[in-house]
Amino acid sequence: MAFDIDFTMTVGGRAVETSGRHDVLNPANEQVIAQAPLCTKDQLDLAVAAARRAFPGWRDAGWDERRGQVAALGDVVLANLDPLTRMLTAEQGKPLGDAEAELRRAAEWLVGTAGLSLPDSINEDNGVRRSVTRHVPIGVVGAIAPWNFPVALAIWKIAPALMAGNSVVLKPSPFTPLTTLRLGGLLAAHLPEGVLNIVSGSDDLGAWMTAHPGIDKISFTGSTQTGRQVMAGAAPTLKRLTLELGGNDAAIVLPDVNVADVAPKLFWAGFRNAGQICIASKRLYVHEQVYSALAEALSAYAATVRVGNGAEPGTQIGPVQNAPQYRRVRDLVDEAAAQGFRFLSGGSQWEGPGYFQPVTLVDNPPEDSRIVREEQFGPILPLIRVGSVDEALARANRSEFGLGASVWSGDIDEAERLAGRLEAGTVWINEEPVTSPLAPFAGHKQSGVGVENGIPGLAAYTNTQTIVTRRAAGRPDGSTVT
Numbered sequence: 451m452a453f454d455i456d457f458t459m460t461v462g463g464r465a466v467e468t469s470g471r472h473d474v475l476n477p478a479n480e481q482v483i484a485q486a487p488l489c490t491k492d493q494l495d496l497a498v499a500a501a502r503r504a505f506p507g508w509r510d511a512g513w514d515e516r517r518g519q520v521a522a523l524g525d526v527v528l529a530n531l532d533p534l535t536r537m538l539t540a541e542q543g544k545p546l547g548d549a550e551a552e553l554r555r556a557a558e559w560l561v562g563t564a565g566l567s568l569p570d571s572i573n574e575d576n577g578v579r580r581s582v583t584r585h586v587p588i589g590v591v592g593a594i595a596p597w598n599f600p601v602a603l604a605i606w607k608i609a610p611a612l613m614a615g616n617s618v619v620l621k622p623s624p625f626t627p628l629t630t631l632r633l634g635g636l637l638a639a640h641l642p643e644g645v646l647n648i649v650s651g652s653d654d655l656g657a658w659m660t661a662h663p664g665i666d667k668i669s670f671t672g673s674t675q676t677g678r679q680v681m682a683g684a685a686p687t688l689k690r691l692t693l694e695l696g697g698n699d700a701a702i703v704l705p706d707v708n709v710a711d712v713a714p715k716l717f718w719a720g721f722r723n724a725g726q727i728c729i730a731s732k733r734l735y736v737h738e739q740v741y742s743a744l745a746e747a748l749s750a751y752a753a754t755v756r757v758g759n760g761a762e763p764g765t766q767i768g769p770v771q772n773a774p775q776y777r778r779v780r781d782l783v784d785e786a787a788a789q790g791f792r793f794l795s796g797g798s799q800w801e802g803p804g805y806f807q808p809v810t811l812v813d814n815p816p817e818d819s820r821i822v823r824e825e826q827f828g829p830i831l832p833l834i835r836v837g838s839v840d841e842a843l844a845r846a847n848r849s850e851f852g853l854g855a856s857v858w859s860g861d862i863d864e865a866e867r868l869a870g871r872l873e874a875g876t877v878w879i880n881e882e883p884v885t886s887p888l889a890p891f892a893g894h895k896q897s898g899v900g901v902e903n904g905i906p907g908l909a910a911y912t913n914t915q916t917i918v919t920r921r922a923a924g925r926p927d928g929s930t931v932t
């Protein structure tokens with residue numbers, strides 16, 4: 451399905467055309483479905499200028515006014531759910547049900563974040579002086595989003611940035627710009643002119659934003675490698691930064707699990723969104739007492755799962771989103787085969803068009819293999835046999851990443867003790883990774899800098915300001931003149 455729509459950027463409340471455009475493909479069939487704008491440097495300047503003009507009014511509107519406006523954006527998402535769902539599936543590849551769930555999550559985030567507050571805190575309040583600390587907006591936020599959850603992860607930035615009183619210039623990934631451009635235009639129309647601006651273009655546009663003197667903060671979600679470039683690019687202007695980066699989440703399976711119960715949950719922890727989730731389980735450390743039973747249950751479950759075009763009813767796993775990522779996943783599969791690793795399922799190559807990879811489970815590869823050490827970000831997952839909980843813990847923590855992790859056990863106390871020793875920003879016990887607008891989400895180690903969501907995530911879109919008011923005439927040493 452190609453879209454007969456003129457996709458435009460939104461700058462200063464108006465739809466903006468560009469002279470250059472680039473093709474956007476459907477990863478399920480490699481057909482061009484639309485052309486997306488290629489923002490020039492001059493147009494980025496205009497977007498930043500529009501955001502700067504809008505900033506003082508939005509800042510001064512105050513928390514309660516913004517709260518109403520941000521929550522109302524959730525209704526805009528829901529009112530356009532059907533066409534946006536089909537558009538998201540066409541450009542991203544995920545099944546229609548998952549695309550709808552992503553859009554519903556975006557609406558939930560807008561409403562949930564609008565419910566948060568950052569009250570002033572009183573440091574000192576006596577006859578001599580009053581000292582109050584407030585959270586004030588930073589200014590113009592440049593938001594840069596990836597292609598795996600293009601809408602939800604853009605909203606993770608837009609909602610708190612706007613709530614805190616900033617104006618925004620958002621850039622989607624060039625692989626998945628369409629739904630964001632469309633939705634962004636709809637959302638911007640419900641806000642004062644210039645408060646939300648959407649630009650699109652190549653990776654260069656992200657680098658221009660990072661270096662732009664008119665942008666005060668960059669909120670970036672993407673790979674660790676690009677995150678390093680963003681940090682370097684932001685250094686000359688000392689921008690505030692939030693970096694949500696890659697992960698290589700370990701799932702630790704203890705010997706007391708009910709294998710039949712946990713197998714489907716572990717499957718989806720690893721393979722939802724075709725494994726393209728930053729917090730997907732990417733290494734399964736399974737106690738030797740349940741290794742064979744779990745390996746069998748997972749491969750039996752994998753055989754029941756339907757991989758295909760996300761637009762077709764019944765599809766549970768879509769294609770890998772883009773050609774470079776597909777080549778990377780194929781390379782990992784081919785290398786695993788060349789090294790003689792056994793596949794519990796998959797491992798083969800897909801016939802026909804589209805960036806499909808059959809669900810692939812690798813049987814106990816060595817700890818130093820690429821399939822274990824690197825973030826796969828695709829439908830391929832290693833199962834690793836461990837002899838003890840301590841061994842699992844040590845191997846799980848032996849990583850440059852520290853985004854998430856999970857523990858699977860019938861003994862909640864033991865699972866919680868283990869969770870506390872895992873070097874990861876979020877640890878889930880006995881469930882597939884879930885996130886919430888109320889729960890802080892922060893990568894440890896090279897999985898990120900800063901935090902998103904919850905009160906700390908909102909505070910990350912503010913500067914701290916302390917106002918100290920002298921109350922009574924005093925001596926220089928602070929004592930009161932009586």
Ligand code: NAD
Nearest residue numbers: 595596597622623653656657672673676694695696697728
């Ligand atoms: P990516 O780093 O290639 O691109 C992310 C965004 O950055 C895109 O919009 C891209 O155009 C832009 N970009 C590219 N080069 C840039 C530069 N030099 N300066 C500024 N911007 C630049 O990431 P991706 O392939 O789109 O996403 C997959 C990665 O994102 C995975 O590693 C995944 O784990 C990670 N991710 C992390 C989280 C999280 O919350 N921690 C969530 C989702 C995805």
